Amino acid sequence: MPSNVEKVTAKLNDTDMILQWNIVSNIDNNTYNYALEYRDEPVNCINCIAERNEVTCHISALIPGTNYSFTLYTMFADLRSTGLNFYNMTTLSDITEVSVTRSQTDLIISWNKLNNNDIYNYTLKMQGEEKHFTGSVDKLTHTYRSLTPGTEHSFSLFTVVNNVISTGYSFKNVTTLDCASFNWIVTNSSIEAQVNGSTYVTAQNSTGSGQSGSVDGNRVNLRDLYPGESYTVSLFYDLESQRLPQCSHRLTLVPNSVSHLRCKYHSGGYGLAVIWDLPYGVVNMVQVDVGKQSFNQSHSSENPIKLEVKGLQAAQWYEVTATSFSGAMTSQKVSVNCQTDPAGVIAGVLVFFLLVIIICVAVFVWHRYGSAKHNKMPKPSVESKVPNKNYKYVLIPLDKFPEHFLNMIRDENRGFSEEYEDLSSVGIEQSSVAALLPENKDKNRFSNVLAYDSSRVHLTTNDEGDSDYINANYMPGYTNASRQYIAAQGPLPSTVNDFWRMVWEKRSQVIVMVTNCTESGRVKCEQYWPLDYMPCLYGHLLVSVKSEDKFPSWTLREFNVKNKTTSETRTVRHFHFTAWPDHGVPTGTEELIQFRGRIRQHVESSFSAGPTIVHCSAGVGRTGTLIALDVLLQQLDKDKAVGISAFVQQMRLSRPLMVQTESQYVFLHQCIIDTLQPKSVPKSEPLYENSDMIYVNAIALREYEK
Structure with a gap:
């Protein structure tokens, strides 16, 4: 009777085993064969290879997380050894790649079935709540709804076979935010807000420049920004080496007020030339109010800027105000009192007296000659403009x-x-x-x-x-x-x-x-x-x-x-x-x-x-x-x-x-x-x-x- 194999080594995964052992030596150098059984049934060894002094046996289609008991016999002629008994247990792998789709109130967890094998079941846990899934579909998905915006949640995903559960894959994620829901305080150089669910903030203008920094104590505090500029403010959440985007919001800073607002005489006393210097920062338009009139002056590269206002009264005082606009944001008003040129009043008085004289002469002439002639002329007939009711509107x-x-x-x-x-x-x-x-x-x-x-x-x-x-x-x-x-x-x-x-x-x-x-x-x-x-x-x-x-x-x-x-x-x-x-x-x-x-x-x-x-x-x-x-x-x-x-x-x-x-x-x-x-x-x-x-x-x- 031949001797037993002394030792069997195994390489394992969920469904496969690769067994290796050394051949049994004998004095006459006879060739021995080997038989492997599992519960008295022969095991099909695919790719059974004997090279030199080592035999390799590959077993497939096994059940994950299962303990297998084998007996290995040494065969010679009609005899076999007493058999070597040994045990090996297949492993149970975990899902390691999970995708999460985020919104303000929902988190959608998705993963592919493991090893493309239907035998696996899955258990998803979040804060003690368990959800169970079978592996009959290629893509598994679960949605957690009615969550609070900006909150962090922890998850564990387990694989399960025959009531055996894996060690589990743990991960975290966070719901997004609605930036418009926060109370943003905007000045001409800063942006501040009290936020939640965020650890990092950036502010970028159209050229890509701006500021960024950590959110300390749930407080956004961005300083030294460009007046009147529009910034895209984005909030992020740092989670396990990832910087997750939370939300973005477009904000325009308050523009600076115009400087050195002043006036000069214009249009012979019936107008004013309003002059001001461009303020530092972005200004799309300046609204100038003179009395009850309002004028919009678009942004100009010229400095200073001059606006000519006509149709005023001579020798009158007017309150002139100027307001800078950047988008929908307005600066504080700047006011100055200006007087139109009084020299035109004298000319106006002279013209008035001349007109009175001309009108008196014209009235006298008309009464003397025109009315008599008018009474002798026949009255012209008046044609009424009645639309043609019989007009045909045809195709x-x-x-x-x-x-x-x-x-x-x-x-x-x-x-x-x-x-x-x-x-x-x-x-x-x-x-x-x-x-x-x-x-x-x-x-x-x-x-x-x-x-x-x-x-x-x-x-x-x-x-x-x-x-x-x-x-x-x-x-x-x-x-x-x-x-x-x-x-x-x-x-x-x-x-x-x-x-x-x-x-x-x-x-x-x-x-x-x-x-x-x-x-x-x-x-x-x-x-x-x-x-x-x-x-x-x-x-x-x-x-x-x-x-x-x-x-x-x-x-x-x-x-x-x-x-x-x-x-x-x-x-x-x-x-x-x-x-x-x-x-x-x-x-x-x-x-x-x-x-x-x-x-x-x-x-x-x-x-x-x-x-x-x-x-x-x-x-x-x-x-x-x-x-x-x-x-x-x-x-x-x-x-x-x-x-x-x-x-x-x-x-x-x-x-x-x-x-x-x-x-x-x-x-x-x-x-x-x-x-x-x-x-x-x-x-x-x-x-x-x-x-x-x-x-x-x-x-x-x-x-x-x-």
Whole structure:
């Protein structure tokens, strides 16, 4: 009978064993074989190799965390040894790679199953709470919800097989923060706040420079920053050699006040030259108030800066104040009292006496000669301008439109003039009672552009004293859809919150703006969105700029709008055409047609729940032209015909002065002809100047100046 193997060594993992032993020696150098059994059953040794004096046996497909008892026999002829008994236990590995997705209140723990083996089960512990998982899926995930922002949590992940549990893999993580929830104290050189869940802070401007440091005692204290500069403040949490980002916030420092504010005589005593030195730091604009007048002076590289103010009274004292602006941040006001040149008063008195003498002479001559002659002349007949009630608004087929266009432009656009004149009185008999109520008068930018009662947009009133009025009307669309658009005036400072209420309540997802905030030095529309990427609160709606893409003639923005009452968030697209002069038309049709195409493509692809809001300054001229162009191009595409005059009439029944000038009316025809024949039809002559004036609401303007 041969001898037993003296010793067996083993290399182990979860499912495999590699056994090695030395061959049993004998005097006659006979070759022995070996048999390995587990519970009296032969063991399949894959890759069983005998090299020189050593035998290697590889056993696979074992169960992790299991104790195996083997017997190894030495075989010769028909005999075998008594057998060597030995024990080996397979290991139980741990998960060592875990991914954590973080938010303010949730932590999502994810890991892949171990060794791609379904036999493993898993136990996840957090602060005594256990969660059990089976290994039947490739990716295992668990979400811890309703956690406190900025809090650290400890976890342990165990593998389990046959009720045997591994030593476990321990790790930590922390929930993120909402930077906007902290009370940030901003001065012209520092940023301070009391925070939690943060150990490190950085502040960087657009050039990448700034400051950083530890958060000591939950206190952020950043000093020696650049006045008026905008900084991205980011909070971090240091955890086990990792610096985890917690949140970021865009803050603008208070700009420095202007220095050496002073005045000089100007404009012959009827004006002042206001002069000041640029302050240290970033200043985007300086607002200068002289009496009741207000002027905005953009940033300039010249130093000192001079602003010429005209239209003042001679020999009068005026309080002149200057305020620096950087984004939405303002400096302290600097004031100085200045007197206009008194020399002009003397000249004014002389001119007054001369005018009195001339007027007296003119009155005497008229009474002596003119009145007698006037009484002898027959009174001229007065023609009443009654619109042609029988005017027919017809659809013109696209193949007939070029001929129609050529007929209309003959004799210096005589056809356009007559057709546009027929539209002048459409809708003017309608009432605007709500717009003229005392509590609503100041909400109208212009005193003769008032929302008709029949089609005006009603806001929801929740509290006593709320008004449902906003200067906006529903507009018809293609196929006579009565509420496809809302035509609105550009918001005033006092109606910005009402504007966003309208966007939210009417579920509008598209805003089209066809004016600039300031044109020719005059405010045409209050900027109703944040100046930068820092969210702004309008009433109970928090608006933030998600993206901004600028093109030569327009800018596309995307806003996130969050209702602070319900926590609901919506996305609103902002299409802003910047190359359209007030009371006029763009220099060409191509860019506006392309701009309208971008809007139409988005509206049709996003299935917007509410009407498209279109506004300029008054909400009638450029607004009406853009809405008409959108509807007419749909009509042209689907009906192969257009009725421009018919649709302008429909719009004027919903809101006054839609397509405000004759030049805009001709421009609509030019857009259609350029769409049909972009290369063959010559451009029209320069279009008419505006003849239909709108009158600024003096009460609202005074309120704005205050």
